[in-house]
Amino acid sequence: MLDAGNSTLKWAVVEDGRWSATGRADYTDDGFRAFLEGGARRDMRCIIASVTRAEHERRLAAQLAAARLEATWLKATATFGEVTNGYATPENLGVDRWMALIAARQRTREAVLVVSAGTALTVDALTATGTFVGGVIVPGARLMRQALQAGTARLDDVEGSWQAFPRRTADAVHSGIVAALCGAIEQQRARLAALAGAGPRCFLTGGDASLLAPHLTLAVDQVPELVLEGIERVTRGDDY
Numbered sequence: 001m002l003d004a005g006n007s008t009l010k011w012a013v014v015e016d017g018r019w020s021a022t023g024r025a026d027y028t029d030d031g032f033r034a035f036l037e038g039g040a041r042r043d044m045r046c047i048i049a050s051v052t053r054a055e056h057e058r059r060l061a062a063q064l065a066a067a068r069l070e071a072t073w074l075k076a077t078a079t080f081g082e083v084t085n086g087y088a089t090p091e092n093l094g095v096d097r098w099m100a101l102i103a104a105r106q107r108t109r110e111a112v113l114v115v116s117a118g119t120a121l122t123v124d125a126l127t128a129t130g131t132f133v134g135g136v137i138v139p140g141a142r143l144m145r146q147a148l149q150a151g152t153a154r155l156d157d158v159e160g161s162w163q164a165f166p167r168r169t170a171d172a173v174h175s176g177i178v179a180a181l182c183g184a185i186e187q188q189r190a191r192l193a194a195l196a197g198a199g200p201r202c203f204l205t206g207g208d209a210s211l212l213a214p215h216l217t218l219a220v221d222q223v224p225e226l227v228l229e230g231i232e233r234v235t236r237g238d239d240y
């Protein structure tokens with residue numbers, strides 16, 4: 001199973017229902033070699049949830065073909081089991097978000113906020129009836145930092161640390177980004193709470209989950225492999 005994000009490729013190898021290996025790599029030949037050496041075997045079926053650019057997808061497709069691995073590329077659908085995709089055009093929803101929502105439903109039947117903090121931050125609301133009612137997309141931490149550097153003269157690329165009231169430029173940038181990302185999560189949580197009539201649970205995944213978790217006032221469950229869990233569920237189910 002492959003979670004092909006905009007920045008990195010994440011994978012899990014499933015043998016006899018057991019996850020025998022997991023890993024992550026960038027979109028280079030070395031990265032793909034890490035995947036092959038990390039447990040992929042000849043004749044394995046690869047199920048891919050990709051939101052990355054066409055160039056990465058073509059390269060990945062060629063690498064899989066060269067390794068004689070059969071590839072299946074997933075798309076978001078209108079429904080899966082109890083989960084209903086409320087997007088205006090369901091197939092336009094990023095398949096990574098769809099997989100995370102399906103995995104979240106497998107973990108709980110309560111209302112839940114599904115947050116992925118990667119290249120982009122997505123905050124998606126799933127009701128207790130299993131309906132994905134919508135969600136927001138925000139630039140992720142790296143993109144925010146790049147945007148500030150590109151659009152201003154005096155913000156250097158210096159690593160800052162989190163401060164409630166930053167008094168140095170680097171700390172102000174770092175803390176501002178954390179505040180913006182956490183603010184989006186807290187707002188959507190309040191909106192889903194109003195809709196659901198109770199405080200929703202929150203699952204947090206993605207490369208920046210640990211950056212945000214300490215600064216959220218709500219209780220969150222960190223689930224690093226949420227997208228891969230969704231791929232496994234979809235692959236296993238007869239609903240797809």
Ligand SMILES: Nc1ncnc2c1ncn2[C@@H]1O[C@H](COP(=O)(O)OP(=O)(O)OP(=O)(O)O)[C@@H](O)[C@H]1O
Nearest residue numbers: 005006007008117118119120140141142206207208
């Ligand atoms: N090379 C890097 N330089 C700076 N920050 C990085 C780098 N790699 C990862 N990060 C940090 O990790 C965050 C998330 O990126 P990462 O690739 O880990 O997420 P991801 O969940 O795999 O994203 P996606 O699924 O969209 O590829 C970035 O916003 C950034 O803060």
Ligand SMILES: CC(C)(CO)[C@@H](O)C(=O)NCCC(=O)O
Nearest residue numbers: 051092093094095096097120137
């Ligand atoms: C929002 C991202 C970049 C998050 O990885 C991805 O899910 C994506 O490209 N989605 C397509 C657009 C959408 O979900 O509305």
Ligand SMILES: [K+]
Nearest residue numbers: 116118119120
């Ligand atoms: K993401």
